[in-house]
Amino acid sequence: MVVLRAQDASEWSYRGEGAVNLVLSYSGDSPDFIGKVLRIQKTPRNKSDYENHHAALTIFECLLWKDTEDLVASTTREIAEQLYVKHVICPLLGREHVDAGIRVIVSRGFLEAVENNVLRQRPSWRVDAAKVNDICDSVLLISDHSIFPHSMGKDEFCISIELKPKCGFLPSSEFIAEGNAVKKSVTRFRMHQALKQLQGKISQISQYNPLDLFSGSKERIEKAINDLFITPQNNFRVFLNGALIFGGEDANGTVGEEFEDELKNVIHAADGMRTKYLLELVAGAVIKSELLDRLLEVQKLDNIDIEGAIHAYYNIISQPCMVCNDNDEKKLSRSCATLHSIPVKESLKIVKDFLVSATAKDLSMMISFRPRENGDPESPYKVIVLEPTCQSFDFKASFIDLDMKPLKKMQHYYKLDQRIVSCYTKMLKADRLEHSERINGTSKPDE
Ligand SMILES: O=P(O)(O)O[C@@H]1[C@@H](OP(=O)(O)O)[C@H](OP(=O)(O)O)[C@H](O)[C@H](OP(=O)(O)O)[C@H]1OP(=O)(O)O
Ligand SMILES: Nc1ncnc2c1ncn2[C@@H]1O[C@H](COP(=O)(O)OP(=O)(O)OP(=O)(O)O)[C@@H](O)[C@H]1O
Ligand SMILES: [Zn+2]
DSSP: OOEEOGGGGGGEEEEEEOSSEEEEEEOSOOTTTTTEEEEEEEEESSGGGSOOTTSOOOHHHHHHTTTSGGGGGOSSHHHHHHHHIIIIIHHHHOGGGOOOOEEEEEOHHHHHHHHHHHGGGSOHHHHHHEEEOTTOOEEEEEEOTTSOTTOOOTTOOOEEEEEOOOOOSOOOOTTSOGGGGGGGTSOHHHHHHHHHHHTTSOSSOOOOOHHHHTSOOHHHHHHHHHHHHHSOTTTEEEEETTEEEEEOTTOOOOOOHHHHHHGGGTSOSOTTTHHHHHHHHHHHHHHHHOHHHHHHHHHTTOOSHHHHHHHHHHHHTTOOOHHHHHSOTTTSOGGGGGGGGSOHHHHHHHHHHHHHHHHHHHOEEEEEEEEOOTTOOOOSSEEEEEGGGTEEEEEEEEEEOOOOOOTTHHHHHHHHHHHHHHHHHHHHHHHHHHOHHHHHHHOOOOO
């Protein structure tokens, strides 16, 4: 069995990270690791924000996932996470687009050495927020979706686009309180932008509309990709041969000659045209891959919204419902109370579906392209043609970041939802008062 030790750490370099995991790419020559990345769990420095990520499923989570093979028998959270992807997510999103990965044993020395080696490449706010969880004894080894396996010769190029689409539909649940009706016409993404701006998390509101990306319409998809490019935030990144060339943590969306230059070996077009053509290529691949149709179905497992699912959550944990307790009947939608008399089995289904949907609303897609030479033999990949340059590309699309969301997060989801709506509604009111003319042109519903 392969065990990664301190002396192996130098072969792994920083690829990226999110809130929970650090991802490293491989630069050594072991056939076991070529074309793979390691996904290593982090732990928050301020532990009070989270559970201990290493602990296995809680009692109520065991109840929730009891029908899912060996998931509940997992002795650590890492094992449970991997089985969740394998048994729950893969069948829903398609095995051909998901790699559940395998667990690799690591020594504490390896984790410490890796942490030291990558420290300078990590964004400082991510370093302040979390460190490698060195009590983990295994990490996940998964395919590096930003390259094509066994091909990266000197003259070969691969360009990959990472998209985080977020929620692609508007909820229509009867459990949404009257005062929150705006949720039915404005996307969660758009409303969340307002809160993030207020919190100083973003400097510019993104014009990206997830409904465009999921629309199936070529023009709207192209618009969505353009908007993502203009304001990438954490929703859009570009990698060339596995190295980040656009977007990322401190992305400000500056479009420059440098980026055009980087594309030279991939898109054969005149200066000033390559970025445009790349974005067209991405839109074409989004349509051709049909991945978003499948993703949308999974997202829609959340069919009663957090304002309904929260009541089912309290049924499961057998505690008085804080939402019903805190609100007088008039504020809540009339049917909420009925959710407290449904059978446990139904509550479990509602919450399970909600959490699976939460994974689908937070995942990212990686779409990778490799130029095909004329006369290339048949390809195992899909092929797409970029009309303006007459180039054809192999392309593949995969989902990443498929984490199981902790059951305990249900309360957080409810509170965040209320905060997002309330912030957006207040902003609208303030805007109406102060700039009634301007707002008339910009607050149209998201459809
Ligand atoms: O709640 P959201 O929509 O803000 O999503 C969170 C993401 O924020 P975003 O708005 O995409 O920047 C957030 O992303 P960032 O840390 O902001 O890059 C995480 O993905 C978080 O999931 P987890 O806690 O890592 O399991 C995400 O939490 P979940 O809601 O998916 O649990
Ligand atoms: N299989 C992969 N192939 C190539 N790059 C990857 C892969 N998995 C992750 N990455 C890169 O590493 C980054 C961080 O990974 P990931 O999104 O899984 O972290 P996370 O902490 O779980 O994220 P989040 O904050 O959304 O929960 C990704 O944004 C992506 O750029
Ligand atoms: Zn309730």
